[in-house]
Amino acid sequence: MQINPPGKFSNAFLLVSAFVIVSLILWNTNSFFRKFKEEERHKMEIWATAQSELLRSSENQELGSLHLKVLQRNTTTPMILVNADGSVKINNMPKVSPEDSTLIQKKIRDFQAENSPIQIDYQQEHLATLYYGNSEVLNKLKYYPIALLLIIFLFGAVIFFFFKTNKVSEQNKLWAGMAKETAHQIGTPLTSLLGWNELLKNEAVNPRITAEIEKDIGRLQTITERFSQIGSMPKLEPRDIVAETKTAFEYLQARSSKLVTFTFRTKVVSAEVMLNESLYHWTIENLVKNGIDAMKGKGEVSIEILKGSQTINILVCDTGHGIPRKQFQEIFSPGFTTKKRGWGLGLSLVKRIVEEYHQGKIKVLSSGKEGTVMQLSFKTLS
Incomplete structure (x- = not known):
């Protein structure tokens, strides 16, 4: 088609x-x-x-x-x-x-x-x-074709980058449309699950079962909310980024293999940043899960929070196999993945959430055989 x-x-x-x-x-x-x-x-x-x-x-x-x-x-x-x-x-x-x-x-x-x-x-x-x-006029005219060739080259480069940017823009619209449609499709069965869970409570079912179902439903609601916000400007509120980072990190720690060691380090007590809580948690989860995948399910994942003059830096570290330097920028491109079954959307969405929605910065701070350090930077409110 x-x-x-x-x-x-x-x-x-x-x-x-x-x-x-x-x-x-x-x-x-x-x-x-x-x-x-x-x-x-x-x-x-x-x-x-x-x-x-x-x-x-x-x-x-x-x-x-x-x-x-x-x-x-x-x-x-x-x-x-x-x-x-x-x-x-x-x-x-x-x-x-x-x-x-x-x-x-x-x-x-x-x-x-x-x-x-x-x-x-x-x-x-x-x-x-x-x-x-x-003559002077003829000498100037002699170099005019060279100038024209340079113009052709620059013109071609501009056209190439225009088409490339246009293609990336179309891809972003496609991913955003898919995300919104996914959120819409999940919404209908999610509403039904809420109703069925209430019926189970009335049928004298073990409360622990309905409580766990409620947790899973809550998780699905969070995922739906995240997908629905992709493609539109989310609402940002003043939040303590230290507390939000710790909450997201501990959530993953409780649900990950015991072969993975989780370490949270910070000398910063609190720092207010304009955040969308749901999308920021998604960002931390993506980076931590990528680190766990890079370590093949065994190693150490750590987060360190450092305070700058007007920024707060979040360092997400793992002890995985590392990323080649030539791929430091490429890993954020939509569709790029090193996994056999990956879609290549995780880091692309993370970059969009951090840089477009929160006006922050994300980069590969360092990477090698000893592991990878990803850095998130946000402007603080004070």
């Missing part, structure tokens, strides 16, 4: 059209550069003709006014005229001295690489050789 094919077709059409337009501009600029170079060559040939008239003229007054104008009007093209007797004349090169033979020879080689020299002859007699370079 195709999803939004018109949108994909229009995006592809715009991308191809943009590249075609830029390519046409590049081709046209290159064509203009070649024509402009040919025109400059023609202009220099006319100048060389006027110069030959000057060289073979015995007296300057015999030179026509047209030839003088041609020689005087060329003020943009740098050139070096080497006469048959070896003397050198320089035009439009204010930074080059006629006495600096080394620099003049270097310039002659540069000019030869740019343009073929023009031989000035008269009646099979060699009068001079004209070496000329590109």
Whole structure:
């Protein structure tokens, strides 16, 4: 089944059209550069003709006014005229001295690489050789195609990141929609379970059974509440993050294997942070469960709370196999997982809860063979 094919077709059409337009501009600029170079060559040939008239003229007054104008009007093209007797004349090169033979020879080689020299002859007699370079305008135009190629590259990069961001945004909407739909679907049987549990209480069933059922129903209600808040901005309230972290941590400790050691360390008595209690507990549970999975059900999971100047840092540590450094950012991407049966949504949801909903930060503080440390940072209210 195709999803939004018109949108994909229009995006592809715009991308191809943009590249075609830029390519046409590049081709046209290159064509203009070649024509402009040919025109400059023609202009220099006319100048060389006027110069030959000057060289073979015995007296300057015999030179026509047209030839003088041609020689005087060329003020943009740098050139070096080497006469048959070896003397050198320089035009439009204010930074080059006629006495600096080394620099003049270097310039002659540069000019030869740019343009073929023009031989000035008269009646099979060699009068001079004209070496000329590109004018300032032509030099600027020469680098214009390079600038266009850079523009094409940057344009392509912008389009790539736009499509990538758009794709991630669509994925996030899909996960959020699935979460809300899951919460909606759980709601109906959950209501029925509440009713059935009340009937069991009236049937003189062992109170311990109905009490345990109530705990499970309460857990399902918490899960439903969490899923229903994904995709919309949850309500935040001032909460003691130390107490909330300890509550979530102890809840998991009571329900985990005895092979896992739980350690809670803090020198911070309390710290108020704007929190959504349900989503924050979900965050701690996800990180702790990931740590337990990384240790393959055996090892130590610990939480340490540290106070910064205006922040509170929650360090979730495990003694698992660690995460490669190149995956430090990748693990938060939707769909990324190292588990054979994982969906790759846990850490993606954790990042969204921490950074988008609570304006906090989450990162892999360190990871290696000795284990992994995940750091959560939140701004405190005081």
